[in-house]
Amino acid sequence: MTSRPPGPEDGGQQVVHREVIVVGGGFAGLALAERLGREDVEVLLIDRNNYHQFKPLNYQVATSQLGISEVGYPLRGIFRRHSSVKVAVDEVVAVDPGERSVTLSDGTVCTARILVLGVGVDANFFGVPGAEEHSYPMYTLEDAERLSRRLIGELDRVDSPLGVTDAVDVVIVGGGPTGVELAGAIAENLRVVIGPRYDGGITGKVTVHLVDHGDALLKPFSGASHSYARRELEQLGVQLHFGTSVTHVSADGVELGDGGRIDAGTVVWAGGQRSPRLIADSALPLGHGGRINVNDDLTVAGHDGVYALGDIALIPDTHGGNGGKPASLPQLGSVAQQSGQHAARNILADLAGRDRTGFRYRDKGIMAMIGRGAAVAEIGRSRRQIQGHVAFLAWLGVHVMLLPSAWQRVAAVTSWVTDYGTSLRPRRINLG
Ligand SMILES: Cc1cc2nc3c(=O)[nH]c(=O)nc-3n(C[C@H](O)[C@H](O)[C@H](O)COP(=O)(O)OP(=O)(O)OC[C@H]3O[C@@H](n4cnc5c(N)ncnc54)[C@H](O)[C@@H]3O)c2cc1C
Known part of the structure; x- marks a missing residue:
């Protein structure tokens, strides 16, 4: 990671720069970082937790069938063989898609050539009192x-x-x-x-x-x-x-x-x-359910160097699965994982100066x-x-x-x- 000491131009904030920054080590972020790690691309993966969680099995932890270590796994352990992928455990508190930067809880600003958002979604209580x-x-x-x-x-x-x-x-x-x-x-x-x-x-x-x-x-x-x-x-x-x-x-x-x-x-x-506050408060283009509008190559609409993946992204269903009307892909682990793998291929194309391709979900x-x-x-x-x-x-x-x-x-x-x-x-x- 390149970093420089804070200066007046940063308002006293530390600024770090990486080729690719990925926010979220869920299904999407993990698949993407693993693929880029295999190609030795410099990646900073930021997650508020030091582990990846396999959400479909969480209910088995709640009901005593599996223990937490069978469902959560340390991110650093996953990337131990990919030395170009570094894991930072921190909360991202702001996203600036125009600058391709994120701000961490201590005020550190991380900028990237390519910024990837895979922060997932939060519980929606629909304002029900209590x-x-x-x-x-x-x-x-x-x-x-x-x-x-x-x-x-x-x-x-x-x-x-x-x-x-x-x-x-x-x-x-x-x-x-x-x-x-x-x-x-x-x-x-x-x-x-x-x-x-x-x-x-x-x-x-x-x-x-x-x-x-x-x-x-x-x-x-x-x-x-x-x-x-x-x-x-x-x-x-x-x-x-x-x-x-x-x-x-x-x-x-x-x-x-x-x-x-x-x-x-x-x-x-x-x-x-629902979409997390972090995304709702950003200048990202949001669509149905507060999810981020993305193009079929998974870049954020209007922001060429920014990708959004998984649950937080409103990914067009190119099979047109809504009776011919425009539809988006469901919030599933398989969609998140495949979107991460596809975005990695497009990022490799970006870095090599080749054209990106559209994402087609393989529905199993x-x-x-x-x-x-x-x-x-x-x-x-x-x-x-x-x-x-x-x-x-x-x-x-x-x-x-x-x-x-x-x-x-x-x-x-x-x-x-x-x-x-x-x-x-x-x-x-x-x-x-
Ligand atoms: C209880 C439950 C059961 C499910 N069961 C199934 C199932 O059976 N089959 C299926 O296909 N799908 C299932 N899903 C959906 C599936 O888990 C999601 O589609 C998938 O996890 C989405 O992956 P993602 O990478 O987009 O986000 P997530 O997996 O949610 O990962 C997001 C990551 O971002 C991190 N993060 C979020 N905000 C910040 C921040 N501000 N700063 C730093 N880090 C941050 C989180 O810690 C997390 O690691 C289930 C979901 C839930 C909640």
Whole structure:
């Protein structure tokens, strides 16, 4: 990294310069930096955490199936063989696309020939009173760890010989893949895996509720998957509340738009995502959902040397998958990863003075887990639907292969074999 001491022209700020700066070591930033690292391009990767987190498996940390080290992995470990990629752990507090620069929490300004933004998205509470203060969002590894402590604490409380006087039910807000996976795993813990092992038995003492304003679970999936997910969750005892939304969250439950109320000790928020403040406050061109408008080569509209990737980017769907109307690609790990790989190819072209190419997403399908032996998968663009044990094994196989390190793959498979092959789920003790 080239750097120079602060001078009056910088207002006392330290200024550093790099060929390529990548903000965010998620699916997109990681794929891009790995590819550039292989070509020995000088990259500064900035992330607020010193680890990459594999978000699709966060719910398994929350429900004691995997430990945090199987889902999060140190960024420096990932890049140990790529000496041209340096990792800086810091919060980016401002982005200036015109200058291709970002400002860090201590005021340091980092400028680049090429700036890449892959900062992902945050939880969206849609202004619902009490939601931010009283619910448990499910977006980051920290959220998952916090929820895990809460759920184990609640099991201890309900199993206490001293009795429980207030609400212990769990409400999950949102019936998308995160809400469904979580509802299935918590209900399975209560009924099948952890619950029966508590001394007094807690099966039947705690109910999991899932609230969604629509009329089906797993909205992006087909009707067959909607019905399958519904059936499986109902069999696990999950109470589904469709066609109503949560209008207020407090420490002891939620109020619903239809006038109903659910008493609950834990409310999990899986209800939506939004662009982070960092992006909303920048001079970047923003489109639907506050995401950054990008061209088909993944550069930001109007800013040639700036790329935006993954969840934060509004990437045109060149297959025109919206009945011929302009559409954007969904916020999925596979989109983020492929956009990172493609942007790396375009950056290599930029550096070599060649033309960039347009990004075409290879859609391999979508999948969601419901519980042991129960999952749905819809394969390829044609969305061929499979469910049950075959989809369950496919889900495990795909997710393990996508983990960024061999160590994590071995550890995850070992945990799953123990977990799914026995009635043990020994992952956690609660240290408070
Ligand atoms: C709970 C959950 C479950 C999911 N399950 C699936 C699934 O089953 N299948 C699927 O395909 N997709 C799933 N997704 C979506 C998938 O995880 C995202 O599409 C993917 O993570 C997007 O990658 P990204 O690189 O754009 O952002 P992210 O993976 O979110 O990474 C963003 C990175 O930027 C860093 N960062 C953010 N702001 C700053 C800042 N100001 N300063 C420094 N660093 C910053 C963060 O620490 C993070 O490391 C799930 C998402 C969630 C939240």
